[in-house]
Amino acid sequence: MTSTLLSLANIEKRFGELRAVNGVSLDIRENEFFALLGASGSGKTTLLRMLAGFDMPSSGHILLDGHDISQVPPNHRPVNLMFQSYALFPHMTVAQNIAYGLEMEKLPRTEINERVDEMLSTIQLTHLAERKPEQLSGGQRQRVALGRALVKRPRLLLLDEPLGALDKKLRGEMQLELKHIQNKFGITFIVVTHDQEEALVMADRIAILKDGELLQCGSPHEIYEYPVNRFAADFIGVMNFLPARVDAGALCTANGSRISASLPADLKPGDNALAAVRPERLRLGAADADNCLNGRISAMAYHGLDLHLHLETPVSPHPLMVRLTADVAEGHPFAVGEEVSVGWSARDTRVFTA
Amino acid sequence: MTDRKPVYLMTPALAWLTAFMVVPCLLILALAFFRRGIYGGIVYEFTLSNIALVFDPLYARIFLKSAGIAGLAATIAVVIGYAAAYAIASMPRKRQPILLFFAVLPFWSNYLVRTYAWIVLLNREGLIVSLARAVGFEGELPQMLYTETAVVIGLVYNYLPFVILACYAPLSRLNPEIHEASRDLGASEWTTFRRVTLPMTVPGIATGFVFVFVLSIGNFVTPALLGGGQFQMIGNLIYDQFLTANDWPFGAALSMFLIAIMMGLLTLQTFASEKASGQQRAEVCDD
Numbered sequence: 157m158t159s160t161l162l163s164l165a166n167i168e169k170r171f172g173e174l175r176a177v178n179g180v181s182l183d184i185r186e187n188e189f190f191a192l193l194g195a196s197g198s199g200k201t202t203l204l205r206m207l208a209g210f211d212m213p214s215s216g217h218i219l220l221d222g223h224d225i226s227q228v229p230p231n232h233r234p235v236n237l238m239f240q241s242y243a244l245f246p247h248m249t250v251a252q253n254i255a256y257g258l259e260m261e262k263l264p265r266t267e268i269n270e271r272v273d274e275m276l277s278t279i280q281l282t283h284l285a286e287r288k289p290e291q292l293s294g295g296q297r298q299r300v301a302l303g304r305a306l307v308k309r310p311r312l313l314l315l316d317e318p319l320g321a322l323d324k325k326l327r328g329e330m331q332l333e334l335k336h337i338q339n340k341f342g343i344t345f346i347v348v349t350h351d352q353e354e355a356l357v358m359a360d361r362i363a364i365l366k367d368g369e370l371l372q373c374g375s376p377h378e379i380y381e382y383p384v385n386r387f388a389a390d391f392i393g394v395m396n397f398l399p400a401r402v403d404a405g406a407l408c409t410a411n412g413s414r415i416s417a418s419l420p421a422d423l424k425p426g427d428n429a430l431a432a433v434r435p436e437r438l439r440l441g442a443a444d445a446d447n448c449l450n451g452r453i454s455a456m457a458y459h460g461l462d463l464h465l466h467l468e469t470p471v472s473p474h475p476l477m478v479r480l481t482a483d484v485a486e487g488h489p490f491a492v493g494e495e496v497s498v499g500w501s502a503r504d505t506r507v508f509t510a
Numbered sequence: 511m512t513d514r515k516p517v518y519l520m521t522p523a524l525a526w527l528t529a530f531m532v533v534p535c536l537l538i539l540a541l542a543f544f545r546r547g548i549y550g551g552i553v554y555e556f557t558l559s560n561i562a563l564v565f566d567p568l569y570a571r572i573f574l575k576s577a578g579i580a581g582l583a584a585t586i587a588v589v590i591g592y593a594a595a596y597a598i599a600s601m602p603r604k605r606q607p608i609l610l611f612f613a614v615l616p617f618w619s620n621y622l623v624r625t626y627a628w629i630v631l632l633n634r635e636g637l638i639v640s641l642a643r644a645v646g647f648e649g650e651l652p653q654m655l656y657t658e659t660a661v662v663i664g665l666v667y668n669y670l671p672f673v674i675l676a677c678y679a680p681l682s683r684l685n686p687e688i689h690e691a692s693r694d695l696g697a698s699e700w701t702t703f704r705r706v707t708l709p710m711t712v713p714g715i716a717t718g719f720v721f722v723f724v725l726s727i728g729n730f731v732t733p734a735l736l737g738g739g740q741f742q743m744i745g746n747l748i749y750d751q752f753l754t755a756n757d758w759p760f761g762a763a764l765s766m767f768l769i770a771i772m773m774g775l776l777t778l779q780t781f782a783s784e785k786a787s788g789q790q791r792a793e794v795c796d797d
Contacts, residue, residue: 210690230693243691247709256705260696308695 161186161344162207162312167216169202169368176202177213178368184346184361189338191359192348195391199368204314204348208237220311231260234311238318242301244289250300251276251285257308271307278337279303295326302334306341313338315347319354331357352392356380364388386508389432394479396438398431398472399510407431407507409471416446417505428510435464435479437504440488445499451476453494465490467498535769541762550756560763569747569764576744577771579658579733580726583665587722588715590666591673595714596707598674599681610678614671621668625735628664629655632736656738664732669725673718680714681707713783720779724772744768 162184169177177199184190194200205211207218209230218226225233236257245253254275258268276282279299289297298318305313318334319327335358338345349355355362356376363373372384383389386397400407400415402423407415415431423429439445451467454475458464463485466475478498480488490496542560545553563569598609616624631637632655639651654660684707692702726732730745737743742750744764751761 208690208694210693230690231696231698235694237691237694239687239691241685241687243685243687245688245691245706245710256692256697257695260701304691304695 159186160184161188161221162346163217163219164203165217165219167203167206167213167218169199169206169211170214175368177206179216180365180368180370181216182363182370182373184344186344187342188344189335189358189360190344190346191355191362192346192365193350193352193355193362193391194365195350197367198365200348200350200365201316202368203365204237204316204346207312207346208235208314209233235314236305236308236310236312237314237316238301238305240316240318240320242289242297242321244297244300244304246289249286249288250281250292253289253300254304254307257304261308275303275307278306278340294321294323295330298322298330302337306337306343309341310343312344312346315345317349318347319351320349327354334358356392364391366391383432383506386430386432386510389506389508394435394477395432396435396472396476397474398433398476400429400431400471402427402429411470413449413471415505416502417507418502419507420509423507423509430508430510432506432508433500433504435477436481437500438476438478438498439500440478440480440484441497442499443497446502447505448497448499449476450495450497453490453492453496456490456492463490465496467496538762538765541759542766544759546757546759550758552758557759560759563760564763564767572742572747573744573767575741576727579662579665579743580723580729583662583669583726584719584722586662587666587670587673588677588719591670591718592677592711592715594670595674595677595681599678599684606682610675613674616667617671621731622735624668625664625732628660628667628736632660632663655736656740658737658741660736661733661743664736665722665726665729668732669722672721672725676718676721677711677714680711684710716779716782720775724775728768728772 160183162182164180164182164184167177167180168175180199180203192200192203202211206213206226209225209228209232213226216226217224220233220235225235245256248256251272255268255272258271263271272285273282276285279302281296281299281303284292284296289300292300298321302315302318315334319330322330331354334345334347347355347358356379359376361373361375362379364371364379366387372379372388374382379388380392383392383395389395390397398407398409398415400409402408402419402425403414404425405419407417407419407429409415409431417431419429433447442448449467449469449471451469453465454468455466456463457466461482463480463482465478465480467478469476476498541552543556543558545555545557545559547553564573594613598606598613601609629636633639634653634655636655638654642651688706688710689702692706693699697705727743728745730743730749733741733743733746734749739746745768748761748764748768751757751764755761
């Protein structure tokens with residue numbers, strides 16, 4: 157296991173009455189690709205601004221390589237930020253934008269030129285070195301912004317919604333490109349995003365923030381498969397929730413059918429609970445499964461590589477989402493109104509307090 | 511569908527400008543090429559002597575002097591005005607309009623009244639002398655009123671609001687993240703100002719400078735009142751040709767030359783700011 161690069165100890169940030177960040181503690185490892193995931197207002201941007209040095213925490217400490225940098229101004233931190241708006245200098249060429257940070261380090265001109273050339277070829281913009289930002293496409297600007305921050309070889313690179321302004325197709329490519337670049341440079345990346353898919357694809361670990369507090373931190377797999385509570389389960393991906401009551405080691409739905417699952421210790425018989433299962437864990441007609449439900453197809457959505465069925469069931473006011481892969485859906489001429497039964501295993505069932 | 515722009519709405523403005531601005535200017539231009547009568551008046555006889563006289567060292571020196579004073583006033587106004595605009599643009603967004611309002615407030619009072627106020631401040635028994643005496647200054651104070659300095663002070667004072675407005679516009683449009691990006695990349699506040707903020711707001715500085723320069727070089731009220739006729743600026747010279755010397759053709763020649771200088775500067779400035787705002791537009795529009 158690699159060592160800890162950045163430690164956040166009980167970080168709090170208040171703006172007047174508002175607690176934008178509330179008691180966040182996190183350890184981020186060397187060479188990690190880390191994602192801060194949250195909706196707007198979750199405190200993720202405030203946290204990022206404190207890491208960059210634009211805001212100071214109201215209390216708590218930020219340790220980088222063991223040194224407290226909480227009060228260090230942004231120009232004296234070995235941390236760089238790639239801005240959401242890119243914030244390129246419009247009066248400078250691409251090459252000048254990239255050289256700027258190195259000039260601030262007072263490096264010799266020859267070294268600056270060498271490193272700028274090297275970076276230009278890494279981001280594949282050598283042929284556009286003399287262009288101004290206004291003459292570049294969105295994707296090219298994004299690469300200049302990345303190069304300008306990376307060329308400083310920071311200990312930590314912060315990326316604020318790095319792919320937010322790109323179109324969907326380019327975003328997919330850049331997700332992998334960013335991972336590749338992070339690997340190549342061996343620099344710790346912290347990405348702030350509201351896009352859970354982006355976080356799942358790129359990050360080694362994800363921290364989910366809600367209302368300024370850290371909700372859950374773990375690998376994409378842990379976050380997706382073992383959400384800590386109802387909010388986390390709902391926030392990442394699609395989740396079906398079935399209201400139920402705890403009854404003698406199992407769950408009992410409103411119409412009396414039983415759902416078997418392993419229950420969290422804090423749930424006592426008689427408590428209200430929610431059974432949760434991902435759409436892709438539901439199988440059609442699996443009568444032998446641990447759990448089974450009958451329902452009527454109320455809507456269908458064809459996505460090419462999979463087919464989504466919405467089932468009306470007696471146990472939940474919300475339709476149950478079933479996701480069938482193309483090979484399963486093939487040869488089933490489903491129709492709205494059709495009665496089907498779905499099953500899933502107890503292993504794939506999560507239980508949350510209602 | 512044809513995209514019909516309501517061009518006809520410009521007609522009143524165009525008619526007004528043509529009748530009261532373009533035609534008179536052309537008449538003046540024409541006057542410059544006629545001879546002055548012996549007892550004043552105009553003899554309609556073509557000559558280039560008026561134009562040649564403008565370049566006479568005596569008058570060329572007055573042009574240069576006027577340009578020097580206008581340049582000095584514009585420089586001082588830009589330094590003071592830019593600093594004020596920078597401070598206003600750094601304030602919370604909500605407070606900025608009220609501060610701008612106060613900055614521009616003197617503009618709504620009469621130009622003459624404001625200039626007379628400076629006479630009250632600067633004269634031998636004026637406020638500044640009284641203040642100096644009150645704090646115990648005993649020595650001889652230099653003459654302030656009726657000097658070049660007084661004229662420069664008057665011009666800077668009168669045109670400062672222009673500069674503040676001209677500099678405020680680009681400063682308030684700057685994306686704060688650009689400033690932060692510079693800091694993030696290792697620049698101090700001062701370096702950030704020198705290498706990012708200042709170059710990006712040059713169009714505002716140029717606009718402010720040209721405004722003050724153009725309005726100052728042709729000004730005749732301030733030199734007359736605060737300069738006390740001790741020296742002439744080009745505006746006073748033109749005034750004298752028309753109203754005292756009764757040499758309309760030479761006055762016209764001087765006017766044409768002055769207008770040419772102003773037009774040249776304003777054209778340059780328009781092109782420069784057009785280019786700069788074109789850049790900013792491109793930045794906003796592109797994806």
